Amino acid sequence: MTPEDRFPGPEHPDSGPRHQPDLDVLPYGTYYEPEPAAEYAGGGYEAETYSGYGGARYLEQHWPAAGPDHGHTVHAPTGHDGHDGHQSDDPPTIELGPPLAEPGLPYHPYPAPGPGEPPGPLYVVGDVHGYLDELRAELRHQGIIDADGHWSAGRARIWFLGDFTDRGPDGIGVIDLVMQLAAEAAAAGGYCRALMGNHELLFLGAAKYGDEAVQSTAGTASFLAAWRLNGGQQSDLERLEAHHISWLSRLPAIALEDGHLLLHSDTTAYLEYGESIAEVNDAVHDLLADEGVDEWWDCFRRFTKRFAFRGDAGPMAVRELLDAYGGVRVVHGHSPIPYLTGAVHADDGMPPHVPGPYVYADDLAVAMDGGVTMEGRLLVARLPV
Known part of the structure; x- marks a missing residue:
């Protein structure tokens, strides 16, 4: 029995045709990354990615048995030094409780469980990229929302790993839904x-x-040029309001939950912003609040890096993050699983095969971007995987 037989994806409405996206790019060329640190040199950053899904085990081996939740080879392009030349990442802010839709209102921290009461189950959501219908369908499939789109998961905990907007048709709708669920949860x-x-x-x-x-x-270059080049939707920009900006600008870059180090991107660039989770989130928050366009751009550039956990040196890179910030496993979005594995599109035009979260780097990393923008899957998973 295959993982997709055990954990079938939902039947969901189609949000429209998906173009085959490139990985994130900068205007007028690609970002040239510096040479890797000496301890990584020759250690696998430039190594070919695994073909198909060999070298990592999937949902079938890792999913909790009691939980109801859960090779078409085209190698991803590489840059000058073996890194991917078109990259992406996350620049966020302070640790916070669930943000609310109304600006200026206090948020309510997650209430501690009562004596002897365990915390609710923990879920993560991969990159959504504006595919609101698919997000609603998968959340409904997992029992997190009801038929009317309202929170129905009680004391459950859920983290979205970033990338709500661009490429898909309704990024603002996705943000509105997440803000609504934050208040309801x-x-x-x-x-x-x-x-x-x-x-x-x-x-x-x-x-x-x-x-x-x-x-x-x-x-x-400019932010607007880069945003358009990376699938920015004019309708999202026109619908962006002050409360969206306030909510987005307060999001953290990194979090630790139940031993899972949650990141948007598979990069070690977080280490450049602090030696603890609080330092990283404060540093990026301060930058977004006070610094100018070049500092914003540099932050965006750093957090467009990817694929640090792939290849022979991948486990070493993951351990560097875990040693700094805690946890026993990294869970990230950002790099679509079909690019991580080298399985993008077959000659027969079939969409990439994504049975579920991808566990790799000596089981130290879990990738959650199912490639919804390329007719893959929008992944919602219960941790631990």
Whole structure:
């Protein structure tokens, strides 16, 4: 029995045709990453990715037996030094409770369980990229929302790993739903929280700085140009309101839950912003609040890196993050599983095969971006995987 037989994806409405996206790109060229640190040199960053799903085990081996939740080879392009040349990541902010839709209102921290009461189950959601119908269908399939789209998971906890917007048809609708569920979950004794993805930083930068020039390693560029190049939807920009900006700009970059280090991106760039989770979130929050366009751009550039956990040196990179920030396993979005594994599209035109979360890097990393933008899957998973 295959994992997809055990955990079938939901039947959901189609949000429209999906173009075959490239990985995130910067305008007027691609970002050239510096050489890896000496301890990683020759250690596998430049190694070919695994073909198909060999080298990692899937849901069937890792999913809790009691939980009801849960090779078409085209290698991803690489940059000058073996890293992927088109990359993406997340620049966020402070640790917070569930943000509310109304600006200025206090948020309510997750209530501690009573004596002898265990915390609710923990879920994570991969990159959504504006596919609101698919998100609703998968949340409904997992029992997290009811038929009317309202929180129905009691004390359950759920983290969105970032990238709500761009490429898909309704990024603002996705943000509105997550904000709604954050308030409803808090009222039920659970919580719904989110990390900021690189596309949130890009979206905020496009709204704040527009065509203002920034100096990039790929030449003069702007946030607006990069946002459009990476699937920015004009309808989202037109519907963006002050309370969306306030909510997005407060999202954390990194979090730790039940031993799971939650990140948007598979990069070690977080280490450049602090030695603890609080330092990283405060540093990015301060940058977004006070710094100028070039500092924003540099943050976006750093958090567009990817694939640090792949190859022979991948486990070492994961352990560096775990040693700094705690936890026993990293859970991330950002890099679509079909790109991580090298299985993108077959010659017969079939969509990529994504049975579920991808466990790799000596079982130290779990990838959650199911490639919804390329007709893969929008993944919602219960941890531990």
